[in-house]
Amino acid sequence: MLDGFVGASAATFAADVDNAFWINFWVSIVLGLSVLIPMFYFVWKYRESNVKDEEIENFTHHTGLEITWTLVPTVMLMVLFWFGYDSMRVLRTMPAADQSITIQVEGSKWKWRYEYPANANGVVHKLGGAFIKPKYDENGKLIEKGTMAKSALYVPVNTNIILEMTAPVDDVIHAFFVPAFRMKEDVVPGRVTKQWFNATTVGEYDVECAEYCGTDHSYMYSRIVVLPKAEYDAWFNSNDDTPKGNYDKSGSALLQQHGCKSCHATLSDAVFFGPTLKTRVLTKEQVLDVINHGQDTLGYAMGAMPAGLVTGKDAQEIAAYVAAGMKGEQPASFAACSSCHGEDGKGQYGTSPSLVDYDVDLLRNVLKHGKKGSMGNMPKFPYITDEDVSAIAEHLKSL
Numbered sequence: 375m376l377d378g379f380v381g382a383s384a385a386t387f388a389a390d391v392d393n394a395f396w397i398n399f400w401v402s403i404v405l406g407l408s409v410l411i412p413m414f415y416f417v418w419k420y421r422e423s424n425v426k427d428e429e430i431e432n433f434t435h436h437t438g439l440e441i442t443w444t445l446v447p448t449v450m451l452m453v454l455f456w457f458g459y460d461s462m463r464v465l466r467t468m469p470a471a472d473q474s475i476t477i478q479v480e481g482s483k484w485k486w487r488y489e490y491p492a493n494a495n496g497v498v499h500k501l502g503g504a505f506i507k508p509k510y511d512e513n514g515k516l517i518e519k520g521t522m523a524k525s526a527l528y529v530p531v532n533t534n535i536i537l538e539m540t541a542p543v544d545d546v547i548h549a550f551f552v553p554a555f556r557m558k559e560d561v562v563p564g565r566v567t568k569q570w571f572n573a574t575t576v577g578e579y580d581v582e583c584a585e586y587c588g589t590d591h592s593y594m595y596s597r598i599v600v601l602p603k604a605e606y607d608a609w610f611n612s613n614d615d616t617p618k619g620n621y622d623k624s625g626s627a628l629l630q631q632h633g634c635k636s637c638h639a640t641l642s643d644a645v646f647f648g649p650t651l652k653t654r655v656l657t658k659e660q661v662l663d664v665i666n667h668g669q670d671t672l673g674y675a676m677g678a679m680p681a682g683l684v685t686g687k688d689a690q691e692i693a694a695y696v697a698a699g700m701k702g703e704q705p706a707s708f709a710a711c712s713s714c715h716g717e718d719g720k721g722q723y724g725t726s727p728s729l730v731d732y733d734v735d736l737l738r739n740v741l742k743h744g745k746k747g748s749m750g751n752m753p754k755f756p757y758i759t760d761e762d763v764s765a766i767a768e769h770l771k772s773l
């Protein structure tokens with residue numbers, strides 16, 4: 375009954391949770407009606423025109439009735455408690471680790487990442503990434519459907535899977551929700567939460583973030599792909615990224631997969647949460663901010679950028695010059711900068727940042743350390759590989 379209403383069901387404990395849900399549902403209906411029906415009946419029966427003053431009596435109590443209306447709801451609520459407790463216990467009791475596959479899950483704004491134990495060749499499969507958002511034209515008509523990139527969790531059927539989940543300390547709370555498995559668990563910055571499941575049916579199932587976590591919360595979406603055991607083992611023991619083969623590692627695909635585009639524009643000069651990555655635009659305000667306060671977040675070999683090297687009119691001139699992409703005549707005062715950033719502003723062989731373009735070093739340092747500047751807070755991407763950084767830098771250069 376009503377099966378279509380609750381949707382697909384594909385984990386061992388799904389039936390228990392459904393059962394608890396429907397018992398809750400019906401007990402609530404019965405308890406609710408047992409109050410509402412008498413209430414409307416008495417409202418109607420004792421309406422003002424139906425009762426004469428002299429008929430009003432003063433009852434104190436009715437012991438039998440009072441015991442009944444205390445006991446019956448108590449028993450019904452104990453029933454609710456029992457089924458809730460029992461299905462909760464199944465969800466919260468982890469299977470033995472040596473009979474399960476333990477997968478690390480990281481939720482962050484706004485993507486899911488999965489890391490598997492090393493296989494026999496020592497290869498650690500790392501999957502996940504941002505959902506690539508659908509594109510709409512200005513009338514709201516869909517031009518391109520959203521896709522998953524490489525963001526799926528592949529698991530074998532009829533096997534205990536334990537998820538060890540966390541979020542980066544500078545992130546927010548998310549929740550890993552798999553409707554078809556009837557399971558949901560919070561993913562908390564700086565803490566490890568666990569959840570297990572055993573999928574009963576081969577297929578693909580939605581994963582959603584069920585804790586409002588900011589702008590792209592609704593796109594914090596992933597999938598669980600349940601495979602036949604042999605197919606899973608073949609992939610797990612291979613070097614392939616996914617059972618379907620290797621994913622696109624071009625710079626533009628990587629920007630999508632890592633979710634850079636939810637904060638950065640790469641085709642227009644628009645500034646979203648972060649600066650456009652199409653061209654390097656340091657605004658005049660940003661440069662002045664760095665001149666006045668210094669900066670020490672990027673981890674360059676040269677160390678910190680000292681504060682107050684120049685002031686007043688010189689600082690204004692330099693900031694305007696840098697913000698204009700260092701085109702036009704160089705102010706003489708730029709000598710205070712060129713000793714470290716170079717005559718052309720492109721940095722000194724990777725020991726200080728380039729002020730004019732996104733070279734590999736700048737990208738690597740920003741991704742490794744994150745960047746908190748006058749524009750906002752760029753999260754760290756500690757798991758990005760050097761090859762990925764090079765591909766992204768190459769791509770940004772070509773824009």
Ligand SMILES: [Cu+2]
Nearest residue numbers: 548583587594
């Ligand atoms: Cu979230």
